[in-house]
Amino acid sequence: MNPLVHFFANFLLARIVFGIGWEYAPIILIFSVILDLDHIHYFFSNFKGLKTFTRMDLSSRSRFQELYGLTIISAFASVAYFLLNHTLLKVIIICIVLHFMIDFLVGHTRPLYPYSKDEVFLSIFRTLKTRAFIEIFLTMVLGVILWLSFM
């Protein structure tokens, strides 16, 4: 999913559950896209014009976007529970876990990479067209709902 969907979905969920405002927006933005930073290397090494963005290979996903990453992040979060503000920590974890969830629901993943290269796909949005439509639809709808929540 595109970074905007991640940001809107995370912000909306954190706002519904914890009632937070714009002061958390930069943190949510950072932790919504931080997992996708490994794509940058892929874009530079496999650049083929527009195709790079529409047909992203599974190799663009590093181990930190799979269960390995979730384990490491949850271990850090467990330690941070004794150091950080609890609301802030929970907002950060929402951003990360929801990122994992959206990617798992929508795209192809390799959950046990690097130990297994078995691919998993929930087969909901099978064609590129459906997925593109859902991405655009979700970006707009979530953006509008988030905007309305501040009115």
Place this chain on the structure above:
Amino acid sequence: MAKFHVRKRIGKARRRASKVKDNVKGFGKRQIHRIPMPPYHHALLSLSLISALFAFIFFSRSPKLALIFLILMLAFDLLDYIITEKYFLHSNSRAIRDNMADRISEGILFIQFFNPWFFLFTINCILTLVGYIKRRNLSIPLKIFFVFYFVVFYVL
């Protein structure tokens, strides 16, 4: 001689126990095959994850509504299991998929109940990875324990 007889008796008892266990397992599987279910299963795990998300939203607002979503989450998991058993859909990638879906839904559910559930979730993630390397299922069904905990401490 006496030792030999005791060993023989223990062996017999073990064989009988495993026979009973196999019969119970076989009975369960036979019943699963009798349940009329369509082979469509792709959306079930997604629905389970979405139910977990809604349960997370309603935890602080309405515990009873959250409980309904928790039960829905378990029901979708159970349906997915029944379809897997009925149509012999077992595979390595399916087991990985189920494990990952369980860990993600646990991650979402336990954010609100950090101490001790999120710590247990971290341990469960480690156990899942170690279990895959050792070729054993080491993960704990934390979701089920959590539902009991939630009912006892927040709903009743």
